[in-house]
Amino acid sequence: MWVKEGDIIHTSWGYNMVLHDFYRIEKITDKTCTVQLMKKETVAGDSMMPFVRPTDQPETMHSFGDPQRVKIRTNDRGKHYLWIRNCQLAYLEPWDQNRDYQENHLD
Numbered sequence: 001m002w003v004k005e006g007d008i009i010h011t012s013w014g015y016n017m018v019l020h021d022f023y024r025i026e027k028i029t030d031k032t033c034t035v036q037l038m039k040k041e042t043v044a045g046d047s048m049m050p051f052v053r054p055t056d057q058p059e060t061m062h063s064f065g066d067p068q069r070v071k072i073r074t075n076d077r078g079k080h081y082l083w084i085r086n087c088q089l090a091y092l093e094p095w096d097q098n099r100d101y102q103e104n105h106l107d
Contacts, residue, residue, distance in 0.1 A: 002092050004028070005026065005027060006024065007024070008024050008054050008094065009023050009025065009090045009093065009094065010022055010095040010096075011090035012101070017103070017104050017106065017107050018103055020103055021038075021040070022037075022038045022040060023035035023036060023082075023090060028072075032071055033092070034067050035082065037065055038056070038057065039057045039058070040055065045102065048105045048106055049103065050102070050105075051101065051103075052103055053101065054095070070083065071083075072092065079091055
């Protein structure tokens with residue numbers, strides 16, 4: 001399997017802005033994946049262009065804070081992904097722990 005329970009996956013989304021979310025794999029089967037939205041922290045930058053990374057705490061103040069069971073899909077190149085919401089697609093690959101992800105809150 002390409003990811004395992006406990007791994008963190010990453011998704012970026014937004015139209016005019018760039019936002020990043022991180023999800024922890026709670027349960028994975030051949031066809032579905034249950035993910036938990038994780039809190040993120042700012043590690044550099046400012047409030048308009050922060051660099052973020054996930055914490056080890058689940059997000060509880062967000063409307064999508066409850067674990068979600070999502071169907072695993074495959075694109076035409078054979079890459080597995082989750083379509084978490086209308087605007088969020090997350091490939092089933094562990095996030096790069098050596099990288100901070102820059103957001104753009106300028107709308």
